[in-house]
Amino acid sequence: MDQYNLDYEDEGRVREDRLLLEFGKRLRLHRKQKGLTQQELGDRAGVSYKYLGEVERGEKNPTVIVILKIAAALGVNPAVLLCLSNKGCLNCHFALHQIGPIHEILADKDPKILGKVLRVLKEIFAE
Numbered sequence: 237m238d239q240y241n242l243d244y245e246d247e248g249r250v251r252e253d254r255l256l257l258e259f260g261k262r263l264r265l266h267r268k269q270k271g272l273t274q275q276e277l278g279d280r281a282g283v284s285y286k287y288l289g290e291v292e293r294g295e296k297n298p299t300v301i302v303i304l305k306i307a308a309a310l311g312v313n314p315a316v317l318l319c320l321s322n323k324g325c326l327n328c329h330f331a332l333h334q335i336g337p338i339h340e341i342l343a344d345k346d347p348k349i350l351g352k353v354l355r356v357l358k359e360i361f362a363e
Contacts, residue, residue, distance in 0.1 A: 257294035262317050264292045266310050280309035 267277050267288075274285040274292070281288075282305055290296040291306075298306070307314040342350060 252297070253294065256291075256297055259298075259317065260292040260294045262319070263288075263306065266312055266317065267292075270310055272310075277306070277309055281305040 267274070270277075272280075274288045278285040278288050281302075283302060287296060288306075291298050291302075303314055303317060307317055310317075342353065345353075
């Protein structure tokens with residue numbers, strides 16, 4: 237578990253308050269990056285802006301369904317909001333933002349073309 241940044245109390249319990257605060261910070265960061273108010277994001281996600289504020293402050297523990305709705309409304313992979321990597325979530329986020337447009341370009345391509353793209357990538361990265 238040392239590759240993830242989980243805070244433990246004396247008896248081995250995860251410090252839920254810290255996790256909720258970190259989740260809220262990442263949520264607020266992505267909401268602001270998209271230029272959305274809590275009201276606008278709430279409308280898109282189907283949750284109240286008051287609830288979003290509570291989640292952003294780490295006061296509420298959103299369900300998986302709510303996290304999925306918020307991620308969809310932000311246009312991000314839910315994993316971006318849940319990142320716990322000690323290596324830094326910014327690296328994860330950067331990679332996801334770079335891979336997204338590549339995925340869009342390749343999504344509807346013929347499997348033969350995808351095979352060629354894969355061979356080129358392997359050659360570039362010398363696998």
